[in-house]
Amino acid sequence: MTKSSARKPRSNIFDRWHTRKPLPASGPACKCRSNKFQASTRHGVGKRYTARYVSTFGGAPISKGFDTKGAAEDWLSEQMASVVRGDHVAPDRAAMTFGTLADTWKAGLTSRTASTRRSYESVLDTHVLPRWRDTRLSDIEHSQIVTWIAGLTSEKKLAPSTVRHCHVVTRMILDLAVRDGRMPRNLCDGVQLPRARRATQRFLARDEIARLVSAANHLATERDRAQRAGKRVDSVEIKQDDDGRNVIPAAEPSVDGLMMRTLAMTGIRWGELAGLRVECVDLDKRRLRISASVSEVGGKLEWSDTKNHTARSVAFPKSLVKPLRAQLDGKSPDSLVFPSRSGEPIRNPAWSKRVFKPAVQLAQLAPLTPHDLRDTYASLAIRAGAQVKDVQRQLGHSSAAMTLDVYAGLFEDGLDAVADALDDA
Numbered sequence: 001m002t003k004s005s006a007r008k009p010r011s012n013i014f015d016r017w018h019t020r021k022p023l024p025a026s027g028p029a030c031k032c033r034s035n036k037f038q039a040s041t042r043h044g045v046g047k048r049y050t051a052r053y054v055s056t057f058g059g060a061p062i063s064k065g066f067d068t069k070g071a072a073e074d075w076l077s078e079q080m081a082s083v084v085r086g087d088h089v090a091p092d093r094a095a096m097t098f099g100t101l102a103d104t105w106k107a108g109l110t111s112r113t114a115s116t117r118r119s120y121e122s123v124l125d126t127h128v129l130p131r132w133r134d135t136r137l138s139d140i141e142h143s144q145i146v147t148w149i150a151g152l153t154s155e156k157k158l159a160p161s162t163v164r165h166c167h168v169v170t171r172m173i174l175d176l177a178v179r180d181g182r183m184p185r186n187l188c189d190g191v192q193l194p195r196a197r198r199a200t201q202r203f204l205a206r207d208e209i210a211r212l213v214s215a216a217n218h219l220a221t222e223r224d225r226a227q228r229a230g231k232r233v234d235s236v237e238i239k240q241d242d243d244g245r246n247v248i249p250a251a252e253p254s255v256d257g258l259m260m261r262t263l264a265m266t267g268i269r270w271g272e273l274a275g276l277r278v279e280c281v282d283l284d285k286r287r288l289r290i291s292a293s294v295s296e297v298g299g300k301l302e303w304s305d306t307k308n309h310t311a312r313s314v315a316f317p318k319s320l321v322k323p324l325r326a327q328l329d330g331k332s333p334d335s336l337v338f339p340s341r342s343g344e345p346i347r348n349p350a351w352s353k354r355v356f357k358p359a360v361q362l363a364q365l366a367p368l369t370p371h372d373l374r375d376t377y378a379s380l381a382i383r384a385g386a387q388v389k390d391v392q393r394q395l396g397h398s399s400a401a402m403t404l405d406v407y408a409g410l411f412e413d414g415l416d417a418v419a420d421a422l423d424d425a
Contacts (some may be wrong), residue, residue, distance in 0.1 A: 011053035011080055013072045016065075017043045032374040037387045051076040055083050055090065061091060087184035090174065094138035094182050098173070099129060101137065101182070105173045114302030115271075115295045120169055127152065127166045128173075137177055142187045145170070153194050160194035167193055201409075203379035208365060209264050211248065212255040216355060220254035232359070238415040246364055256355045258323050259338055259346075263370060266316050267377030267395045270370050274345040279333035283321055288314040290396065294345045301345055308398045315394065375407075381412045 018037040032039075047065030051072040055063050062079070066072040082088040102124060109117045131148055132140070152163045171188035178186050204212070218236075226233050239247045263273060271293035278291040291311035294303050306312070316324075327337060340346045352370060360368045374395070381391050388411075392403040406413070 010083075011051070013049055013051050013069065013076060015048060015069075016040065016046070016050055017048045020317065051079075053079055053083075055079075059285050064091070069221055082184060089138075089182060089184050091138065092207065093180070095136050096177075096182055097133065098135050098137060098140065099133035099218050101177055101180075102129060102133075102173050105176050108176075113295070113304040114297045114309060116307075118297045119165075121166050123162070123169050127158070128160070128169055132170070137182050140174075140183075140187055142190070145187055146191055148309055149191055149193065160196045164193050164196055167191060167216075197409045201375050201407075202368055203410075204264065204365070204368075204372070204376040208363070208378070209261070209373075209376065211258050212359055212365055214248045215359040216257040216260055217251040217254045218249050219355070219358055221251040246362060248362060253323060255327065255338065256359070258320075258327060260356075260359070260373065261323070262316070262320060263373035264376050264380075265320060266314050267374050267381070267391075268314055269293065269307065269367070269374060269396070270348050272396075273338065274336075274348070275303065276337045277333070278328050278331045278335050278337055281324060281328060281337060283325055283328075286316050286318065286321060288316060296347045296349060301347070306396055308396060310396070312393060312396050376395075378403075378407050379410055382407065 015037070015092055017032065017040055018035060018142070019040050021038045023036055023038055049054050049066045049069050051066060052061050052063040053076060064072075064075060067077065079088065090361060106121065106124070110118060149163060149167060152158045152166060153160070158166075167188060171186060174183060174186045174188055177183040222235055236249055239248075241247055246343070259273065263270070268276075268288065268290060275292045275294035276288065276290075280291070281287075282289070289311065290306060290313075292303060293306055294301055296302075305373050324337075331337075336343070336345060338346055348370065356370055362364050378391060378395060381394065386394075388400045388403055391407075392400045395403065397403045397406070416423040
């Protein structure tokens with residue numbers, strides 16, 4: 001860098017309507033007020049003042065036209081201040097529209113599970129893009145996001161969880177804008193969100209699990225009987241006891257019942273159970289190696305890593321060793337433990353409709369979902385004295401804090417035990 005170039009200003013404002021030549025002592029004067037210089041050939045054409053600066057040494061000049069010198073000075077001061085702070089964004093980079101950046105963001109979702117990608121894309125297309133698609137990043141303001149989020153609740157009447165999901169997706173896209181140098185900061189920061197109502201959790205007792213499994217076994221027997229007959233057959237009459245509870249007929253153990261027991265006794269997710277292969281089951285050590293998941297997305301089966309992209313080892317009780325051994329018998333190592341009749345993974349929606357919901361109705365345990373069996377495992381493990389860290393590892397949560405947050409109510413008995421221990425100390 002030469003001495004002369006070091007003296008060049010990094011910013012300036014110049015009048016495009018006038019030259020640097022002073023007005024002559026005689027002759028026509030310029031009509032512009034308070035002007036002492038001669039008119040240029042561009043006099044009266046376009047913006048009068050141009051503010052120009054260079055954000056980095058050797059970089060290309062950045063300029064913008066203004067009608068008044070005051071407006072030019074204000075804009076230039078703001079830009080130079082951002083250069084000094086280190087959060088400067090060139091106007092041409094901030095000119096990208098939100099929709100264009102959203103397309104780039106969607107292309108980078110390949111590391112997410114298929115169901116997560118589908119969820120994000122649904123929220124983006126339904127709620128986010130209709131508002132922000134054609135808006136330039138430079139035109140987005142924090143107050144606009146605040147108003148939009150509030151309107152999703154008050155005008156659109158969206159559930160708090162959906163509103164929070166909209167905020168999450170918008171925030172991730174604007175995070176990409178910040179990392180790309182298109183925005184100085186994420187304007188989603190500090191937006192007040194509606195408080196999400198936690199879904200009601202259902203925890204089954206051991207006798208209720210047994211009742212659900214018995215119902216599944218009985219219904220499986222009925223389906224097999226009808227299939228062997230090749231026609232519709234009359235179902236076994238279900239009687240009720242004095243308390244109005246269904247008396248479920250005894251039946252041979254079924255694959256459906258084993259699947260329910262495995263979900264309730266290990267806490268694994270449905271997709272992890274459906275994608276479990278024979279080689280991942282260690283009967284001697286009583287461990288399941290969970291490294292993949294499969295789910296139905298848009299009518300197609302999609303394989304992915306586990307939810308937090310980390311393989312884990314899951315323990316199962318001795319009571320599952322014998323039925324699992326029978327289930328694995330004759331299968332190759334790469335076979336699914338619980339395949340459909342076609343050999344593909346069992347699809348949750350179809351299985352829930354055909355197997356799970358009828359069993360829940362027969363066992364009189366409604367409302368109940370397959371995910372409630374995962375919550376049931378957490379309840380049984382915590383009540384049995386399991387440490388939070390062990391429950392976290394078994395369930396595949398990203399942190400123990402997440403486990404505590406999801407199952408905070410299950411640890412209240414522990415507080416009573418601590419209080420009693422203080423009295424005994």
